Structure formats: C-alpha cells, structure tokens
Amino acid sequence: MTRPSFEDFKKEALTQPGVKADYEELAPTYELRRKLIAIRLAAGFTQEQMAEALKTQKSNISRLENLNSKISPTLSTIERYANAVGYRLEINFVPEPHS
Numbered sequence: 523m524t525r526p527s528f529e530d531f532k533k534e535a536l537t538q539p540g541v542k543a544d545y546e547e548l549a550p551t552y553e554l555r556r557k558l559i560a561i562r563l564a565a566g567f568t569q570e571q572m573a574e575a576l577k578t579q580k581s582n583i584s585r586l587e588n589l590n591s592k593i594s595p596t597l598s599t600i601e602r603y604a605n606a607v608g609y610r611l612e613i614n615f616v617p618e619p620h621s
Contacts, residue, residue, distance in 0.1 A: 552589055558603060559587050565607035575606040 526534070562572055569587070573580040585591050586603070595603075601611045 551594075554600070555587055555589050555591075558600070561604065561607050561609050562587075567607055572603070572606060576602055 562569075567575070569580050569583040573583045576583070585593055586595055586599070597611075604611045
C-alpha cells in the first residue's frame with residue numbers, strides 16, 4: 523500500500539471542519555514567513571548575512587523565518603527585513619468571500 527502524497531493528505535485533512543478552520547487561521551502567518559525566506563534567498567543572502575544587515579543575531583532571523591515560531595514580528599521588523607534585501611513592504615486587504 524502506498525502512502526498518500528502530501529497534497530492528498532492535505533486535501534483529506536481540510537475536509538474536517540476543525541482542521542480547516544485552524545489552517546485558514548494560520549495561513550497568513552505561514553505565507554508571510556515563506557515570503558520572507560523567498561525574498562532573502564532571491565537577494566542571495568544567508569541568514570547570517572541578513573542578521574548582519576539588520577544588526578541582530580542569526581538566531582533571531584531563524585526564529586523570524588521559522589514556520590513553527592510563536593513570535594509575531596512587528597510591522598517595523600518586517601519592513602526593515604524587506605528593505606535590507608531591496609524590497610519594500612506593501613499591505614493589502616482582501617474582502618472575505620460571502621458564505
């Protein structure tokens with residue numbers, strides 16, 4: 523018997539109301555952290571180089587980018603992070619779909 527792919531597992535898990543609600547609640551946090559990592563890598567920076575640019579420790583960058591981190595970065599930290607690798611921060615609001 524083959525194991526289901528991650529996508530199959532995710533699709534099945536999201537059919538469960540509690541799982542879906544938790545997933546949707548955490549989605550913006552995961553997306554932010556994925557984007558932070560993506561812009562750092564696109565700029566060719568290591569975590570060490572990012573820490574140096576932000577005058578902090580590598581462990582702080584690691585914690586900021588960690589998908590399982592419980593810390594919530596401030597808007598100014600996110601903006602400084604983006605600026606350090608040549609990006610600017612944009613904020614967008616999207617209306618909720620009607621149920």
